[in-house]
Amino acid sequence: xxxxxxxxxxxxxxxxxxxxxxxxxxxxxxxxxxxxxxxxxxxxxxxxxxxxxxxxxxxxxxxxxxxxxxxxxxxxxxxxxxxxxxxxxxxxxxxxxxxxxxxxxxxxxxxxxxxxxxxxxxxxxxxxxxxxxxxxxxxxxxxxxxxxxxxxxxxxxxxxxxxxxxxxxxxxx
Numbered sequence: 001x002x003x004x005x006x007x008x009x010x011x012x013x014x015x016x017x018x019x020x021x022x023x024x025x026x027x028x029x030x031x032x033x034x035x036x037x038x039x040x041x042x043x044x045x046x047x048x049x050x051x052x053x054x055x056x057x058x059x060x061x062x063x064x065x066x067x068x069x070x071x072x073x074x075x076x077x078x079x080x081x082x083x084x085x086x087x088x089x090x091x092x093x094x095x096x097x098x099x100x101x102x103x104x105x106x107x108x109x110x111x112x113x114x115x116x117x118x119x120x121x122x123x124x125x126x127x128x129x130x131x132x133x134x135x136x137x138x139x140x141x142x143x144x145x146x147x148x149x150x151x152x153x154x155x156x157x158x159x160x161x162x163x164x165x166x167x168x169x170x171x172x173x
Contacts, residue, residue, distance in 0.1 A: 005169040008119060013160055017153070024149045032142025038131040047094075047110060047126040051081060054120035061085045061114075067096055069126055075100025077126075081110065084134060087142025089115040104132015 037172040049067010061083050069075045075098045083092015112124010114148050138146065 006164065006167075009167075009169070010161075013164060017049065017157055017160070018039065021149070021153050024153075025146075026143050028142055028149060029035065029136065029138065031140045032145060034139050035136050036133060036134045037132070038104075039131045041102060041131070042109060042128075043067075043069065043071070043130055044127050045069055045125065047112065048123045049077070049121070051122055054114075054116065056085045061090060061092065063120060065096065066121065069098065069100075069106075073101035073131075075102060078108055079106065081122075083110065085114060087098040088113055089114070090124070093103065094126065094128070100128050100133065101135055102130045102132045103135075104130055106130045129136070134143055141163040 016070070031109070035075050047067060047069050051063035051065050054063035055061065063081050063083070064079070066078050067076075069077050073156055076098055077094070077098050079094050081090070081094015082091055083090055085091075089112070094110050095107045096105070098104060106126075106128060108126050108128010110122070110124055110126050112122055115121050138165050
């Protein structure tokens with residue numbers, strides 16, 4: 001099967017058009033992307049993970065938590081736990097760091113079950129707050145530019161396809 005010039009041009013134009021669109025997305029994000037600083041952003045959701053160096057002397061339970069927070073977003077949390085355990089239920093405070101939609105510090109109250117195996121595992125809730133920087137989001141002006149970019153792509157691609165279809169490549173026999 002021989003590939004004619006028209007097919008090669010169509011493939012090259014398609015690849016270039018997709019590349020230009022991706023380049024446009026990167027440019028819009030760079031020009032209109034914003035990182036916001038949040039202070040005492042409320043967090044209320046599910047928390048699960050492992051507690052390293054877990055110690056429970058009957059009055060105080062301590063350890064280093066490493067796990068995942070889930071609610072409207074997910075974030076990796078690491079930090080120190082200080083609380084009490086009553087009938088397998090850990091109640092206390094967590095102070096540490098969060099990485100995800102918010103990159104910064106986190107503090108709050110935890111409540112949930114703790115299982116002491118080879119490594120203590122925790123499953124429960126976190127009610128607290130986070131302070132830090134959010135991930136990059138698109139500003140409202142950037143949203144309009146993005147819509148314009150999509151519209152231009154949708155309009156331009158069929159026009160280029162029409163011009164390629166109408167062009168005589170001289171390889172017809």
